[in-house]
Amino acid sequence: MKRVIGAAFIAISVVGAGACVSSAAYTSRVEAANPGSDGQRLAINGHDVNVLTAGTAGPPVLMIHGASANAREFSWTLAPRLSGDYRVLMADRPGHGYSQRFEGADRLGAQAAQMAGVLDQLAPGEKAVIVGHSFGGAVALRLALDRPDRVKGLVLLAPVTHDWGGGGQAWYNGLSARPLVGPVFTQIVPTVGPQQVKAGITDVFSPAPVPDRYFEKSGIGLLFRPPAFRANAQDVRGLRAELAAQSPRYPELEVPIVVFSGSLDTVIKPNLHVGQLKKQVPVDLVILPNEGHMPHHAHGADVADAIRRLATDTESR
Structure with a gap:
């Protein structure tokens, strides 16, 4: 039995070592294609x-x-429409893109504090207009709750x-978020993740079409670096509890809010999100027919x- 266990341990170690080498090579390639030098690092x-x-x-x-x-999601969609008259700031959330992950970074309050910084x-x-897409909408709302002195208004996209x-929780997120298994499992993600997500996009x-070269232009490949994939899994895994604690505070909001919601969004159920938000605070809701979870692409204008x-x-609620 000891020999069997020993042989199994050696096999797992060899596979794990090979996966680490493969993930390191993947990380090098994807970061070369989407360099961190494109952005500005703030402490x-x-x-x-x-x-x-x-x-x-x-x-x-x-x-x-x-x-x-990551922040590249907006660099070729909304930013070119606004950069002539506005200072557009597109931030990587903690652990995504090239922003540093830290203990407790899965909490919405911690992420909002980084955005406020x-x-x-x-x-x-x-004061700035805050734009938040999907999970980013939850962070934008928290920013407005915790730092109203920095927020002029909110534009939420499929929030x-x-x-x-x-x-709605993918099995691989639960596995990736686990303390012991997660760091090992995420080493194999670069070998299978990119092709799988391209199909899922x-x-x-x-029902809207996928824009040409969306995967490359938005730097989606950065997600499959093991630390980034794990950070994303931790964020998603803890989101329900975070929202349960945050949502009772929404009546505190005193800024104008515009929400763009796809009528055929299958990633989230708008009636469970913006539908509930409208019961707590005034919302200018824009319902987009024949649109899914990415309204800032086809409806960027x-x-x-x-x-x-x-x-x-110049007015405020």
Whole structure:
């Protein structure tokens, strides 16, 4: 029996070592294709935050990406529509893109604090329009709750706002988030993850078409670096509990809120999120027919117009 156990341990070790070498090679390739030097590193609360910027003058707009993504999600979609008149700040959430992960970074309050720090350093003394997509919508709401002094208005894109009551959790996120198994499991993710997600992207956009070269332009490959994949899994795994604690505070919000929601979104159920949010606080809801979970692509012009409207609005609720 000892020989069997020993042989099994050796086999697992060999496979694990091979996976580590493969994941290291993958990380090197994907970071070369999506270099961290494209962004600006800020030291916030003792941890680095990576920020992509566009535009040099005008009111600030901070954009917060969703799960499985990074700041590049906005760099070729919304930023070009706004950079002529606004300072667009696109931040990687902790552990995503090139922002540093830290203990407790899965908490919405911790992520909002990092986003607030971006504004404190790059737009001191100014209020910004905050744009949040999906998971980023939850962070944007928390930022408005915890630091209303930095927020002029919210534009939420298919936001996740409330505890949805269970389900919708992929098995690999649960496995990746585990303390002991997760670091080992995520070493094999680079070998299978990219091809799997390319097939799944269609479902995220459906019924809208997937933009040409979306995977490459948004730097989705950065997700499959083992630490980033684990960070994403931890975020998703803890989100329900975080939202259950956060959502009772929404009546505190005193900023204008615009929500873009796809009528055929299959990633989330809008009635469980924006439907509940509307019961707690006034919302300007834009329902998009024949749209899925990525409204800022096909409807980027409408989203940009909403951002401009909030940025120039002199009234507040």
